[in-house]
Amino acid sequence: xxxxxxxxxxxxxxxxxxxxxxxLRVLALAEHxxxxxxxxxxxxxxAALLHDLARAEDMEKGLDADRxxxxxxxxxxxxxxxxxxxxxxxxxxVAHAIEAHRFRNGIEPKxxxxxxxxxxxxxxxxxxxxxxxxxxxxxxxxxxxxxxVSENYVPGGDESHTxxxxxxxKLKNVKDRLYTESGRRIAAQxxxxxxxxxxxxxxxxxxxx
Ligand SMILES: [Fe+2]
Numbered sequence: 001x002x003x004x005x006x007x008x009x010x011x012x013x014x015x016x017x018x019x020x021x022x023x024l025r026v027l028a029l030a031e032h033x034x035x036x037x038x039x040x041x042x043x044x045x046x047a048a049l050l051h052d053l054a055r056a057e058d059m060e061k062g063l064d065a066d067r068x069x070x071x072x073x074x075x076x077x078x079x080x081x082x083x084x085x086x087x088x089x090x091x092x093x094v095a096h097a098i099e100a101h102r103f104r105n106g107i108e109p110k111x112x113x114x115x116x117x118x119x120x121x122x123x124x125x126x127x128x129x130x131x132x133x134x135x136x137x138x139x140x141x142x143x144x145x146x147x148x149v150s151e152n153y154v155p156g157g158d159e160s161h162t163x164x165x166x167x168x169x170k171l172k173n174v175k176d177r178l179y180t181e182s183g184r185r186i187a188a189q190x191x192x193x194x195x196x197x198x199x200x201x202x203x204x205x206x207x208x209x
Contacts, residue, residue, distance in 0.1 A: 001042055002082075007049035010082075012056045015140050017133040022124060023052055029186075030120035036182035039112040043090065047097035047117050050079045072102035109179060119183030126174050127190025131197055134163035134171065146205050167198050 004024070011020050027048040034044040054074035076099040083091045097117045100109040109115045124130065138145070138161075147162045155161065155169055171194060175187035203209040 002046050002049050010053055017137045018055055025124050026120045029123050030116055033116045033182050037112055037116055037180050039116045043093045043113045044116050047094045051098045051101050053078050070105050072099050115179035119178045119180050122174050123186055126171050126194055131194055134166045138163045
């Protein structure tokens with residue numbers, strides 16, 4: 001089985017929202033969910049350690065990433081290469097979980113191990129950690145600390161994007177996209193905290209609290 005040290009050296013340096021500490025948090029969450037969901041721990045662990053291996057490759061493309069630049073598909077191919085020598089059943093189970101962890105590529109997680117990895121990765125985008133990541137990303141990309149979100153906001157339009165926009169467009173919907181019961185339980189708590197945070201910050205910005 002792949003160790004944390006062996007996985008760490010496979011990763012390129014990245015910003016604080018997408019660095020190896022994200023992988024370690026996903027690993028911890030995935031182990032927790034795997035236990036609750038009776039998923040195969042070894043497949044879940046290996047997939048979690050390798051899932052963002054190619055993240056740097058589609059960071060630039062963002063929403064426009066296609067199959068050739070989709071980090072989940074590239075990482076799955078890399079995982080097949082790294083794990084060659086192990087049984088085909090294990091390799092394919094890990095590769096499927098990696099391929100299906102991305103929201104936008106339309107590959108549905110079919111196995112409980114893939115569902116566990118998907119949920120663990122999305123849980124790291126919400127709650128206290130998810131909020132911190134959204135602000136870290138915004139700081140790195142020169143976004144204002146705060147801006148109100150207008151009713152007709154369209155991502156990519158004229159209105160400047162902030163962590164507050166990210167919350168309204170994406171983060172507040174994450175809890176409804178999860179696959180496992182135990183993932184949804186953690187998400188409910190994280191969601192509540194995150195909503196309270198943005199509500200508090202909005203009130204502080206208005207000078208009300
Ligand atoms: Fe990830």
